Amino acid sequence: MFVMFRQVDLVSSDKGGGDTAAPVVSRDGRVPPETSPLERLLYRPVPLWLLLLVIVLGAGGLIAFGAVVDGWQKSGALGRAAIQTARLPDTIKRSFEGSAPYFRGQYPRLPAGFWRNPAQGLVDPGYALVSPYDPERGRSVVRLIRLSDGATLRDIVPDVDAANARSRFTSALTDVRRDKDAPRNRLMHPLLLSDGSIVVHDSSPLARYDPCGRLMWSLDGIFTHSTERGPDGTLWVPYRHPRPTEPGVRPTFWDDAVANVSPDGTLLSSVTVAAILERNGLGHLWRGRPYSDDPFHLNDIQPVMADGPHWRRGDVFLSLRNLSMVALYRPATGRILWWRVLPWRFQHDVTILDDHRISVFDNNVLMGYPREAVNGTNRLLVQDFAKGVTTSPYAEAFRRNAIATRAQGRGTPLPDGDAIVEETEQGRLLRVAPDGTVRWRYISADAQQRRFALAWARYLDSSTDGTAIQKAMTTPCV
Known part of the structure; x- marks a missing residue:
């Protein structure tokens, strides 16, 4: 049996355009000899059994390709080639998306940069370390800002491509050279060290750069979210295994881990x-x-810096977003000393306030709704271990300023009662009083006032970070 083409008559026209019809194909499938070789190939009769064989082999090939992709880590060069082929649509899509982390929601149009409320008279003695997207450079930078006047003291432009070039891991979760190159790397939660260098990552290798942005060291792997320094000077960073160690899960499983890293990487x-x-x-x-x-979704590891009635120096608080859980963990023994699920929902950023209180940035997400909508506003909750109660002292401040980042977010209560709050997705960093008065704000946006997401700013105090600030400001770059 053959698949035959229907006979078509040649049609000519006196109105221009020439002969454009298909060649005549006889009822027995023969093509006239005057047709071109290409036309003869295109109109060649195809046996039905061959067509069916091609369909069956094609379906089998797709199934085999899917199997290789699903277990690509065990398939050597063939697996690596398969996963790269499977990622091709994402690669093409990203080439059209651009690198700027624009916020697509609704927000008031405000000028980019720093603004201080002149009616308050507060001159903030602190500094902020932020990592905004710089549209002129076409990438994010780490920016040191003096909050008394909003002056930018230094922009550090880390050579993240140098760290990525050293990377050797392969993962179904990310391709660092494609997904985390300089234009796309958000430079998450930069940590300023005493020599003016910074440690950053973005679901990418953890790396340290000098004040001029030159790579000092990199630690390969997928490091995510917070970077904090413990009482012994070591670093605590959430880590995600590029290849899951948990049995029976898919290659795309987020196998989160608590990692401790020395200052030398x-x-x-x-x-x-x-x-x-x-x-x-x-x-x-x-x-x-x-x-x-x-x-x-481990998003914060907060080290305990001093002994107290409820914890010891060297303990760490863990924030597990997708369990809505905060836990006090003792690495020395492997024991969880305290844990709580709710009242926070999809929370971030645990901060230790004193020897018996912590704060938690509560995203306050309606988890059963599409897109994980915020239930009105975020909250900055305070958990009192001595009294066993949870309070929301900044509820009015969050309501008046409509602080509602669906994902991420930061909140740091200050000793005088104010709080530093980052509304991450909306690109807004502000200092607010409990009644909602804004002392100052910083907006990450372009010249058209379109917002860029921030990437976890850090409030610096000259009494504790003075040496690091001075080094970052004054180190010459040649």
Whole structure:
């Protein structure tokens, strides 16, 4: 049996355009000899069995390709080629999207940069380390700002491509050269060290750069979210295994871990969140739910700097967003000393206020709704361990300023009662009083006042960070 083409008559026209019809094909499938070789090939009869064979082989090839992609880590060069082919649509899409992290929601149009409320008379003695997107450079930078007048003291432009060039891991989660190159790297939560250098990442290798942006060291892997320094000077950073260590999960599983790194870039320890929960009899908190590639979403590791009645120096607080859980963890013993799920929902940024209180930036998300909508506004909650109560002292400030970032977000209560708040997605950083009065604000935006997302700013105090600030300001670059 053959697939035959219907006979078509040649049609000529005296109105111009020449002979444009298909060649005549006889009822027995023959093409006249005067036709071109290409036309003869196109109109060649195709046996039905061959067509069916091609369809069957094609379907089998797609199934085999999917199997290789699903277990590409175990397939050597073939697996690497398969995953790169599977990523091709994403690569093409990203080439058209651009690198600027624009916020697509609604917001009041405000000028970019720093503004201080002249009616308040407050001269903030602190500094801010922010990493806004710079439209002139076409990439994010780390910017040191003096808050008394909003002056930019230094822009550090880290050579993230140098760190990515050293990277050797492969993962279904990210391709650092494609996804985290200089134009797309957001420079998450920069940490300023005493020599004026910074440590940053963006779901990419953890790297340290001098004040001129030159790479000092890099630690390969997927480091995410917060970067904090412990009492011994080591760094605590959430880590995500490029290839999951948890059995029976997909290659795209977010296998989060608590990582401790030396100031010279050596990985000192790493333990997965799954192992921590299992060891403490809490594995049911995620295993009892429907499968998710992102069951934990570790977004903050906050080290305890001094002993207190409820914790010890060297303990760490963990924020597990997708469990709406905050836990006090003792790395020395592997034990969870305290944990709580709710009242915060999809929270970020635990801050230790004194020897018995912590604050938690509560995204206050309606988790069962499409796009995880915020329930009105975010909240900055205070958990008092001595009294066993949770309060919301900045509720009016958040309401008056409509602070509502769906994802991420930062909040730092200050000793005088004010708070530094980052509305991450909307690109807004501000100091507010509990009654909602804005002392100053910083907006990340372009000349048309279109907002760029921020990437976890840090408030610096000259009494504790003075040496680092001075080095960052004065180190010459040649």
